[in-house]
Amino acid sequence: MSNEKTTSNSGKRTQDKSSAPYSDPQLAAGGELHQIAGGEHPILTTNQGVALADNQNSLRANPHGPTLLEDFILREKITHFDHERIPERIVHARATGVHGFFELTASLQQYTTARILTEVGEKTPVFTRISTVAGGAGSVDTPRDVRGFAVKFYTKEGNWDLVGNNVPVFFIQDAIKFPDLIHAVKMEPDRGFPQSATAHDTFWDYISLTPESMHMVMWIMSDRTLPRSLRMIEGFGVHSFRLINDAGKSTFVKFHWRPKLGLQSTIWDETVKICGADQDYHRRDMFDAIAAGNFPEWEFAVQLFTQEEADKFPFDHLDATKLIPEELVPLKVIGRMVLDRWPNNFFAETEQVAYCPGNIVPGIDFSNDPLLQGRLFSYIDTQLSRLGSPNFHQLPINAPKCPFGNQQRDGHMQMEQTAGRVAYEPNSLSDTSPRESPATGFHSATIPETGEKGRIRAESFADHYSQARQFYLSQTGYEQAHIASALVFELSKVEHLHVREAMVGHLRHIEENLAKRVAAGLALDKLPDAPAAAAPVKEMKPSPALQIIGKMKDTLAGRAIGILIADGSDGAVIEKIKKAAIDAGATVKIVAPKVGGAKRADGSMLAAEGQLAGTPSVLFDAVAVILSDEGAKELSLECAAIDFVRDAFGHLKAIAVDKGGQTLLKAANVGRDAGIVDSNNTGAFIAAAKTRQWEREKSVRTLA
C-alpha cells in the first residue's frame, strides 16, 4: 500500500499521483490527460479493496504475447461488466425517476387513521417514476402511449405505493386479460417490431375483440398520450381504494394528481418530429427543470364516496374502465407533491425501484376491483425475476425510512446481519426481537363477503360505450378532430381490413359522426355494422374536466421559447423578446447556424444555446425569428431554417418576426394569421405564446 495515503476523517484512501507506475511511458503521458479535474481522488481498487496500479493494460506474457488467465483484475472487471444489465420491466421499462416530498394540506382524519393523510404540514419523502408502457428501456420518450405515474411515499408507518397512470381508466376489467393485452401491443413476436407503438395489427385486432377497452381507446387516441412535458400530466390511482377510520368505518376513495403547470400536450406531427430531434425529450426536460430549480409540483386530491352513494352511480366504480366524473363526486385537494432532487444514480434508483400496489399502510385498504386484485399479486412476483432476490426491499431506494424488521431470513444478497439465535415468532428467548402490535398494526377492512364462487363478470360491468361517448362529447372540436385523426392514422397502419372495419363498428356505438369521420379517413366504401352491445348506451352529461385544452394554464411557466438568429441580427430586439419571455416564466434558447453564436448588428458576438440543425422548433412552445436582410437571405436557402418556421407554423405556435424574419417566412411559404406577431409587440407575442393557434390547424393539415 505504498501508493496511497489515508484521509484522517473519512477513512477514504486517496491516490498519491507522484508514484503511480505505468508500464508504458506513452500511456503514462496519456493517463495524465485524464487528471485535469485535479483534487484529491480516492484510490482505484478491485472489489476486494486491492489498489490498482494500472487500469489500462491487461497482464500479458510479453508485449506481443497472450493475455494471462491469472489476471484477476481483468477478469473481475469484465465479469462485472458482463452482468451489468438486469431484466428490464416487462411493461413500463422506459422511465424518468425523481425524488421529492409530499405535504399534507388538509386532514382526512374523519376517514382514515393513516398518518400521512392526517398529519397536516408533515413532509413525507417520495420517489416518483413516470414511464411509458409499451417500449423497452432504450426506447424513445415520446411514443403515443399512456404514462405510468408511480409514487412511493416513505411514510412513518411504512411504504405506501400509489402506482397509477396519467389516464384515469384502463383497457380491461379483469387481471387475467393483462398478458394478452400486453402481448398484443408489444413488438409482434415473429418480426420484432414495432417498438413502442399501438399502430399495428395485433394491437387493434385484440382491441377490436375487447369492447370493454373502448373508453380507454378514446383516451389513448386523444392528445393525453402525447404530453408536452412530464411536468404537465395528471396522475390517477385508477382503482377505487378504501380509507378506514379509527372506528373501523370504510369510505371509498379515488386518488388524483393535478399538475401545477396545467395540462399540455403536443400534436401528433410535432411528436413524431420531437422523437427524431431528441429521443430523451421528457427525461431531459425533467432533468433541466430540476437543475434550474423549477421543481414540478402536483396537487393531490381525493374523491370520497360511500357504498350507498356508489350504489346510485350509473356505472360500477369497481370496474377500472370507468371513471367517476368530477361533476358527480368533486375533487377535494388535500396535499401537494414537489419533485426537487434528481437521483444520484439512474440504475440504483430509477431502475431498481420496485413499486407494488399492495404496499399500503394502516388506514388504507383495497377495493374488490378485479384488476387491482390481480395487480396485488403481480408486482412482487415480477421483482423476484427482475431484481433477482427476495431481499430487494433492502435496496436503499426500496427500503422504508421508518424502522422495520421481522423474522424473515437469508436469501440471495441478504444485506442484514441480524444477531442472536432467534429467527421465529413467537419466542421466549429474546427480549429484543420484533413483536406484533395489535393496536396500531395493519388491519384489513372488515367487509362481509358472500355468494357463489365462479369465473364471473358482474352484470354491472357490461356497459362498454357510455363513458367512451361521454369522453368524446366532452372534448372541444379541436380535440375531437385529433381523436378522429389519430384513429385514422393508427388504423391506416393496420393491414387487415376486417380489423379496421371492426373498429369503426365499435365507434358507431360511441358517436355516429366519429365513426363516419374515421370511415371516410380510411376510405371505407360503407359504414360497417356495429357489433351487438352487451348493454344499452346511456347518455351522460359532458364533463369539461376531461379536456386538455380546458385545463391548459394561461402561463409561460415551464415552457420554452426559441429565438432564431444569424449574423447581423438586431441585439436590442433579441434582448427585448428574451426579457419578456423570461419575465413571463419561460426558458429561452438562442438558436443560430453555429453553436458558437452569431455576430449581432453591432459586431458583438451573441452565444447560442442550440445549433440550428440540431435544435428544431419542435423543441419550443413558440419561436421568434430575428434576422438581418443578409441573414434572412442566407437562411432562406437553408432547409433547417425553412423547417424551423414551417414546423412552428404547422404546429400552431406563435411566431414573432422582424423584417428579416418575415423574409424567411415568405421563403418557407408560411402564411400570416393572428399568431404571427411583429417582434416589437412583445405583449402580443407572449399572449399568443401561451396557447396554440387552434384556428390555424384547418389551414395547415387535413384532419379527419
Ligand code: HDE
Ligand atoms: Fe402495472 N405492472 N399491471 N398497471 N404498472 C407493472 O411491475 C400489472 C396496471 C403500472 O415505475 C409491472 O415492477 C398487471 C394498471 C405502473 O416501476 C408488472 C396489471 C395500472 C408500472 C405489472 C397491471 C398499472 C407498472 C412491471 C393488470 C395503472 C410501473 C414491472 C392487472 C393503475 C411501475 C413492475 C414502475 C408496472 C403488472 C395493470 C400501472 C408486470 C398484472 C391498471 C405505473 O408487475
